[in-house]
Amino acid sequence: MNASISSELGNISSSFWIMVLLAVAIAAGTGFAAGIFYARWSDKRSFSRARAGVAQLFQTVISTIDTAQEVCRLLEKCPGTFLKPNQTEQLVQKRNGLLDAISGLVRRHDPSFDATPRPEAAPSPAPTPFKVEWTIEPTDPSTGLPGRQAFDENLALLMNAGQESERTSGLLLIKIDKFENLRSRLGVGDSDKLVKKMMAVVCRSVRDEDLVCRYSADMLAILLPDTDPETGRTVAGAARDSIRAYHFRVEEHGPEIFVTASFGYTACRPLDNPDLAVNRGADALSKSQQRGRNQLHAHDGQSIKHCLAG
Template identity: 30%
Template sequence: MSHLVQASAKEMEQLNNTLLESEQRYKSLFEHNPDMIYSMNMNGYITSVNPALVQTLGFSETDMLQAHALNFVCKKDHKRVVEHFRLAIHDKPQTFVTSIRKKDGSEIVCSITNIPIVVNQSVVGVYGISKNITWQKNAEEKIERLAFHDSLTGLPNRSQFEKRLREFVEENQHTKNKLAVMFIDIDHFKIINESLGHHIGDVVLKHVSKQLRQTIKGEDLLCRFAGDVFTLILPTLDKPGEVIDTANRIGEALKMPIYLDGQEYTVSASIGISIYPDDSMDADVLIKNADIALHKAKEKGRGKREFFTGEMNAFTLERLKLEGYLRKAIQKGELQPYFQPQLCMKTERITGFEALLRWNHPELGLVSPMQFVPLAEEIGLIDDIGRFVLFESCKQLRRWHDEGAHHLSISVNVSGRQFQRLSFVYEVKEALQTSGIPAECLHLELTESTMIHNVQYSISIMQELRELGVKLSIDDFGTGYSSLSYLKDFPVDSLKIDQSFIRHLSDDFFNTSDAAIIKAIIMMCEGLSLSTVAEGVETYEQLKLLREYGCHTAQGYIISKPMPANEAQLFLKEFLKMKNSTS
């Protein structure tokens, strides 16, 4: 009997030790956890808090114990938070985002997980585990803003302009109101940039945007469309002369002098105008017609304005001429891929090139891609041109591989129309087979708008391309939708940070918020296992900062401008020679 008593006592001692150890482990997890942890009873009153919660919110433990959890939640979220609590006590864990009030009156954004406390198979309360995600939400909001706003002037950008114009047109189809689209172009801005420098050009753009803001009504929408072109939508025309009055106010506002390096300057602007529904009932056509009117205004000299007229379509004769030249450009060998090197920030080696198309016409000279690529898309030539660039780029990479540069990759831009074509995957497969390059050495760059056009179809095509071994990249991140939710869904390997994000990274416009946004993008890419490529890097200071932030690859004029294949080959040799001499 005594043996049984001794055995029972020993077991009880072991059980007590186990319970004590378990309690100590729980207490350690609770008290030393960097996340904010608290428990609530079935009525939502706080029964325990950990040090992280006390330290973050600034309330004492006494202040928080027995207080209702809603006392610390912003009022607008009360109803939603109560519903999450109700589901949690019904044994359904919940994760949600809300704003939490600190003792000093400020608020932080938190991601909270509610977990039911189960004792003897019954829910007796709820644990709350909270993470402070304020910095992440701020970065996401800034990125979202950059998607639809110009970073220099703060105005809505082209994406926002086109989106809102379509919405206005749809609304006016029901209200029968007229609206006006105005294209405003700074006269001789190219001369300002070239003679005084891009920094002064930026100052002029900010001055113009400030003056234009002062001329418009509250419901009007002013945007920076591109370069030195601003757009203005007058969504409701109450009287026939309203457009002329607005154009006159713009002209007067721009007479305000601007002082640059001690010198007084004034600028003027040419204006092109189209009217809904007189000139078109389609948003894209209204844009095109306002642009045509703008070019006619500029032909007449500085500070002129022109309304679109049907006769202006004669202006398109020049465009038709360009179209005829473009249709023969491939056969005549006038189109040529240029190659811009990409530098690995860690190894300082050239790891690849991006193929960029150039058109050298015998009469017109070097035609800007901004001029002929949209035209090629509009007239259906972009498929043939895209195929040409893809195959030529793969062949050129094979030549470099054959010469010993096996580590190089090639990045090729894919247009929206090309990507959405059913035969695109087969085209890529054919380019790989014809050239004989490894699939992982081909990087296809897709724009955000291309993929979001048809999300499910885009994902299926991307998965097929990934199965081939091809690498995929999101190009010009920040200039389109920049949706982080889409970023998580798309099977991509890398993200190209648009140059507008880093343009002022190292000059007088540098500020901590610019740096924070870039860091946030890089950090989020790291969390999603995506590599990052910074494009448009122009200074050593930008290169240095991007390396410090953890960016993987850089591309831009500081490394090299785009160049023909033979010059790219010489560049590779010279770059390797320079690296060997300094190592």
């Protein structure tokens, strides 16, 4: 009896201690897991607080600098504000200290950052004004206008001035329609009189700064300095209208003679050369001759456009 009771007590004691050990193990495991969770939560909360604090400090720095800028501008505009030498020295020290502090902060995230004040960019040089001085000699003996050689020299001067100033100019070619027929019908002397009259009419229609040259027996070349394409076409149209409206006569009271001309205009751009400009003007003039009398075509550098007719 006593033996069996002792055996049962022994079994209960063993079970009890096993239960105690299990409870301790479970408690330890639970506490360890809770500790890990709490540590992570605590770290995250601390990090959030720290980040919020940094953001608040950043906003404080920005607002303080803004306030300092506004106050400095007010002092600058305030009449009678004169800084004493020691005040000027203090401001310079504060400025340098602030710049060093900001530079150090920025370099933590960008080591290549250079906060040295950069000198202000030098102002762009003023554009070279368009300037050309015409060469009148040698002149055409019949009309007194600059001749073909003078035209070539002046065209080169015009192109150089355009390149230096980066400005556009213009070239207008005018050719009498069916000039050989006029010469055959009227003779050399009378036909030359009509040519002189036409050239005089054209000279009165263009601007003072434009240069009218006799390019050949029946052709004029007009240089238009510092002229945009639209203005150049307007001047060309005025020259065309002046010939179209004029009543040509060999003698003052003689019969009227029907005289017309064809016109070719081109812009002379800064990167063009004289030969290119003349070729474009000649192409525009050829289109006008093909189309009929009193025609005006203009070359824009890419294509030829019909401007005026009739």
